[in-house]
Amino acid sequence: MTVSTTVTGPETATREHAAVVPFRWKPVLAVSLALTAVLLALAGRYGYYMDELYFRVAGDHLGWGYVDQPPLVALLAKAQTALFGDTLFAIRVVPALLAGLSVWVAAHLARELGGGGGAQVLAASAAAGTLATMAAGHVLHPTAVDHVVWVTLCWLLVRLLRTRDSRLWLAIGAVVGIGLLAKYLVVLLVAGLVAGLLVAGPRQVLRDRFLALGAGLGLLIALPVLVWQAPHGWPQFSMASEMSEPLSVGGAVNFLIGQPLMTGLFLTPVWIAGLTGLLRRPQWRDYRALAVAYLVIAVVLLLVGGFGRYTEGLLTSLTAAGCVPAAAWVRTVPRRIVLAAAVVVNAVLAAVMCLPVLPASAYAEDSPLAGFGDAQLGQTGWEELTEQVATVYRGLPPAERARAIVYGQNYAEAGAVDRFGPARGLPPAYSGLNSYHDFGRPADDRTVVLAVGVDPAAFGRHFARCVPAATLHFALPHLEEGKPVLLCHDPVQPWDRLWPQLRWVGTF
Incomplete structure (x- = not known):
């Protein structure tokens, strides 16, 4: 050349x-x-x-x-x-x-x-x-x-x-x-x-x-x-x-x-x-x-x-x-x-x-392809998560359902409920992670929270009472496996004061 x-x-x-x-x-x-x-x-x-x-x-x-x-x-x-x-x-x-x-x-x-x-x-x-x-x-x-x-x-x-x-x-x-x-x-x-x-x-x-x-x-x-x-x-x-x-x-x-x-x-x-x-x-x-x-x-x-x-x-x-x-x-x-x-x-x-060229089950824990499961299985289970949250929500008395919101510890949990929740009658979803925190906070009359994936002790101190309502389980390995769904009542502070305390920046 x-x-x-x-x-x-x-x-x-x-x-x-x-x-x-x-x-x-x-x-x-x-x-x-x-x-x-x-x-x-x-x-x-x-x-x-x-x-x-x-x-x-x-x-x-x-x-x-x-x-x-x-x-x-x-x-x-x-x-x-x-x-x-x-x-x-x-x-x-x-x-x-x-x-x-x-x-x-x-x-x-x-x-x-x-x-x-x-x-x-x-x-x-x-x-x-x-x-x-x-x-x-x-x-x-x-x-x-x-x-x-x-x-x-x-x-x-x-x-x-x-x-x-x-x-x-x-x-x-x-x-x-x-x-x-x-x-x-x-x-x-x-x-x-x-x-x-x-x-x-x-x-x-x-x-x-x-x-x-x-x-x-x-x-x-x-x-x-x-x-x-x-x-x-x-x-x-x-x-x-x-x-x-x-x-x-x-x-x-x-x-x-x-x-x-x-x-x-x-x-x-x-x-x-x-x-x-x-x-x-x-x-x-x-x-x-x-x-x-x-x-x-x-x-x-x-x-x-x-x-x-x-x-x-x-x-x-x-x-x-x-x-x-x-x-x-x-x-x-x-x-x-x-x-x-x-x-x-x-x-x-x-x-x-x-790429999803194989059945998702091919990346399960007992599979030789399990090492590649993070990217593949990260695309599964989000409707399952939403349905499990919806089951808890449907079990609430009507008066509590009217005052309820869903809180996701990370943006994927909140985003899943935002995408699949309306078809299941779920209320709006919120999260404190990164800019999801900036997308809005709950109204002051929302005093019932279905909290997904949170630490019970850290999150529970912000409410008058929090009790376990469900534990997440999935058909395939999932990063949300075993995480709790808490049912929390009555924030101890108004949302405008509580919301800044729930903000966190990072990855999950």
């Missing part, structure tokens, strides 16, 4: 690298649409994931920010339910489309690195077959947006470095701004890429006026989110602390295990080939910042106790890069068979791990 000599500036901004080949848009589009179709076909299986129950309610309380997230996902929840109905399928349409888009972008990234048609299709297929892409495309979550944002930023930066079209900083700034509306984690990628450019170069792209304009555009897009954070005490820092752990051997091991897990074991050699190729290939010298960014981000996350999944967008980009040397490697039929089998097997295993 040869690089044409260019000078940074608008007058030479559109100069193209001679080795770039046409984009194989038809087969790449076929792969992208196939993934989207699979995700949509499976969207209605099992049930809502616990966070989706929260985002759905947040969509009815739109604002410029929330304690634990920026506003975009709540807006997407509202838009999807308004357009397609208040159903499980409806709330998962956009994630599926975004996953398909990330596959399209991954193929473009391979092309920017000199990949021909085979490398482009391989990059699309490999990206579609990773656990990271499938998981991002299955449920409505900030990661659904964050995933495509990270892959897109990597592509745009490589294109900028190849063409030296400094106007691409504007596009990069816009994508960063949109990313900040969904998840603050994109700041980590920006910092890593800047560090990569400072360490590995080319540093001159950081001295361009379009970089300042792009940064300004990104800040302008994200300005309402940042403005919201300031008067609310910057709650994102509290959430970041809750989402990290002190540096430990166990945490480091979990992080390292997460790196091959997010792509899949059978594609790990491909993303490692992308990483090493970016560090060692002479023709990729200008793109070395991408590899340095990954190494910097990995070290930072190890030090602060971050989750291994936080690198998943960058790992997908490295996988796309690795498809360029991988496509050159498959010069014989046996090698083609090996690589094709690796992509297919990886995709099948990723689907089993994160």
Whole structure:
């Protein structure tokens, strides 16, 4: 691969690298649409994931920010339910489309690195077959947006470095701004890429006026989110602390295990080939910042106790890069068979791990797949929970039912009752967790509380009396298994004084 000599500036901004080949848009589009179709076909299986129950309610309380997230996902929840109905399928349409888009972008990234048609299709297929892409495309979550944002930023930066079209900083700034509306984690990628450019170069792209304009555009897009954070005490820092752990051997091991897990074991050699190729290939010298960014981000996350999944967008980009040397490697039929089998097997295993392709009972405690049950079984049992609460509610005298509300210790409990409770005649649901606390407090005449999942001693001190009314049980393993449903009467303080005491920030 040869690089044409260019000078940074608008007058030479559109100069193209001679080795770039046409984009194989038809087969790449076929792969992208196939993934989207699979995700949509499976969207209605099992049930809502616990966070989706929260985002759905947040969509009815739109604002410029929330304690634990920026506003975009709540807006997407509202838009999807308004357009397609208040159903499980409806709330998962956009994630599926975004996953398909990330596959399209991954193929473009391979092309920017000199990949021909085979490398482009391989990059699309490999990206579609990773656990990271499938998981991002299955449920409505900030990661659904964050995933495509990270892959897109990597592509745009490589294109900028190849063409030296400094106007691409504007596009990069816009994508960063949109990313900040969904998840603050994109700041980590920006910092890593800047560090990569400072360490590995080319540093001159950081001295361009379009970089300042792009940064300004990104800040302008994200300005309402940042403005919201300031008067609310910057709650994102509290959430970041809750989402990290002190540096430990166990945490480091979990992080390292997460790196091959997010792509899949059978594609790990491909993303490692992308990483090493970016560090060692002479023709990729200008793109070395991408590899340095990954190494910097990995070290930072190890030090602060971050989750291994936080690198998943960058790992997908490295996988796309690795498809360029991988496509050159498959010069014989046996090698083609090996690589094709690796992509297919990886995709099948990723689907089993994160998509509802099997009966939910396949992830029960006595199953060999039980280790993958957290994500899968987190989508089950919420209607069961609501029905058990409804059974307690129906057993109350009419006068008490008229004064009752449901309180969930976490937002999934409250969100489940909000979604499935009206059909069962249940009263409104409330929670003190994160921004669910801000969605409203009970009226003062609501003096009977069905409290789900609370600590009896801590919660009971706020009421004249609290007694156990039920214990939650589920057909499949569930994080709510064995938790109590308390029946509490007569708050010892008015709700306007009691409600601030029930607020808590964190995860569950």
